[in-house]
Amino acid sequence: MAQTAGDYFILKTGQRRDVVITGSDAKNLYYQTPSGNAPMPWSSIANWNLAERKGVREALAAVDAGKYAEALAVLKPLATSYLVLPSPWVQDAVVAVVRCHTELKQFTEANAVAKAFGEAQPTQLNRVKPFLAVGLAGEKKYDEAIAALAEVVKAAVGKLVLTPAEARMFGQAYLTLGDCFAGKGDEQKALECYLTTAVLYYQDDQSARVAQAKADELKKKLQPKTAKASDQ
Incomplete structure (x- = not known):
């Protein structure tokens, strides 16, 4: 088992384990x-803590570096095991898994993880929607x-x-919207x-670079049209 220092739960009776x-x-x-593994009903638990597992930070960095298969090998088992637990590192890991499957064009797998995540943690669903939209855009389902x-x-x-x-979520969302409107x-x-991704959500370095490159390409394409319009 990976790093577990700090795992515990506190029963409603006050006992800490x-x-x-x-x-x-x-349940x-x-x-x-x-x-072996033993269950403890949530109805008996007052509080709990799940320590971040070894290798998670490195795997998330691998995602940002485009090493999607490498990151999946670490993050997918953790995301599967701890999907319903609202720990920030678990949420980051699940979102990264959806992103990795999307980048690898494994859209069925991405949708399956996102659906389970949305059912388990509805408040986090918006974080995976930009990556699900990538799959729809890839199928030319732009309106969807x-x-x-x-x-x-x-x-x-206004945020x-x-x-x-949030920067990653919004940056990817506007990048995908750009692809949809271009399509x-x-x-x-x-x-x-x-430009919204490149200028406002530059904290998401990867999406910002891609968005800026696409914006520059479009500017070159639009310049002749603009020049013609001004001459008329």
């Missing part, structure tokens, strides 16, 4: 015992992708102070979306 948490589902938290991103875009309006997770032939809207 320092354990190795091995998984969970909607039980599972922990390691000499005879735009609709899927509507709530994410709404959440971005000036961002967490790294629909609305190059001006596509340019606006790409």
Whole structure:
């Protein structure tokens, strides 16, 4: 088992148990015992802690470096085991798994993880929607992708102070919107979306670089059209 220092749960009776948490589902938290995994009903638990597992930070960095298969090997088992637990590192890991499957064009797997995550932790669903929209855009289902991103875009309006997770979410959302509008032939809207990612959500370095490159390409394409329009 990976790093577990700090795992524990506190029963409603006040008793604390320092354990190795091995998984969970909607009804039980599972922990390691000499005879195997044992369940503890959530109804008996007052509080709990799941320590971040060894290798998670490195795997998340691998995602940002484009090493998606390498990251999946570490993060997928953890995301599967701890999906229902609202620990920040678990949430980051699950979002990264969806992103990795999307980048590897494994859209069925991405959708399956995202669906389970949304059911287990509904407040986190917006974080995976931008990556699900990538799959829709790849299938040229542009209107469906735009609709899927509507709530994410709404959440971005007027939000000036961002967490790294929010920057990634909004940056990917506008990048994908740009691809959708480009696919629909609305190059001006596509340019606006790409620039939104590059300028406002630059904290997401990877998405910002891609968006800036696409914006620069579109600017070159649009310049002759603009020049012709001004001459008329």
